[in-house]
Amino acid sequence: MKSNLYFFLFVIFILPFTATAQSKQYQKLDGYYVTDKFDKCIDAAMGYTESDKTSKDPEPYLYCSMGFLGVYRNPDKYTMKKYPDYKDPLRKSLSYFAKFRKRDKTGEQMQSNSGFAEDLKGETIQFMNELLDKNDKTKMAAYSREIAKAFPDDGTMLLLSGTHLVLSGNVGDGLKTIDSSYKYLSADTTREYNETEAACLSKYFIL
Numbered sequence: 001m002k003s004n005l006y007f008f009l010f011v012i013f014i015l016p017f018t019a020t021a022q023s024k025q026y027q028k029l030d031g032y033y034v035t036d037k038f039d040k041c042i043d044a045a046m047g048y049t050e051s052d053k054t055s056k057d058p059e060p061y062l063y064c065s066m067g068f069l070g071v072y073r074n075p076d077k078y079t080m081k082k083y084p085d086y087k088d089p090l091r092k093s094l095s096y097f098a099k100f101r102k103r104d105k106t107g108e109q110m111q112s113n114s115g116f117a118e119d120l121k122g123e124t125i126q127f128m129n130e131l132l133d134k135n136d137k138t139k140m141a142a143y144s145r146e147i148a149k150a151f152p153d154d155g156t157m158l159l160l161s162g163t164h165l166v167l168s169g170n171v172g173d174g175l176k177t178i179d180s181s182y183k184y185l186s187a188d189t190t191r192e193y194n195e196t197e198a199a200c201l202s203k204y205f206i207l
Contacts, residue, residue, distance in 0.1 A: 147161040
């Protein structure tokens with residue numbers, strides 16, 4: 001009888017405290033992000049990714065991705081001379097977003113953060129267009145592989161990735177990725193594409 005009482009008290013008092021404590025951890029990361037302290041957001045989030053207690057949680061990887069996208073968007077503030085560890089921030093943002101997706105088993109976090117996903121997609125599409133204009137095949141290939149990992153179920157992003165792989169000389173992998181993109185695009189006939197996505201699809205279908 002006493003054991004049941006102790007268990008009841010544990011559920012009532014201890015479990016809510018544990019959930020609140022974990023929530024507060026990630027509220028700190030959110031506070032850094034919304035106040036544009038992207039360096040502190042990244043450093044704190046990385047600490048959670050390296051901890052045995054939180055390394056399997058998707059949120060720290062998401063905040064790393066968000067922080068690096070913030071760095072990418074503010075190159076005057078986050079100069080490479082002052083922040084050498086933040087080199088190639090968009091690629092790092094994609095890489096951490098892929099790690100976030102891998103740990104988001106149910107997809108709930110992805111759904112809750114769809115706005116950020118769209119921001120990351122938009123910046124990535126624009127950046128890849130610039131790489132194409134420069135014909136930077138080395139970066140085209142490297143980024144393409146990160147894109148495919150970050151957006152493995154997005155037909156538009158897979159088409160972007162696959163086309164750049166082909167154009168950078170990685171024909172076999174590129175054609176496989178393009179084939180996957182067609183499968184997702186043909187299966188999702190009711191989806192409405194925004195202006196950036198529509199322009200991307202039109203351009204890379206032609207290429």
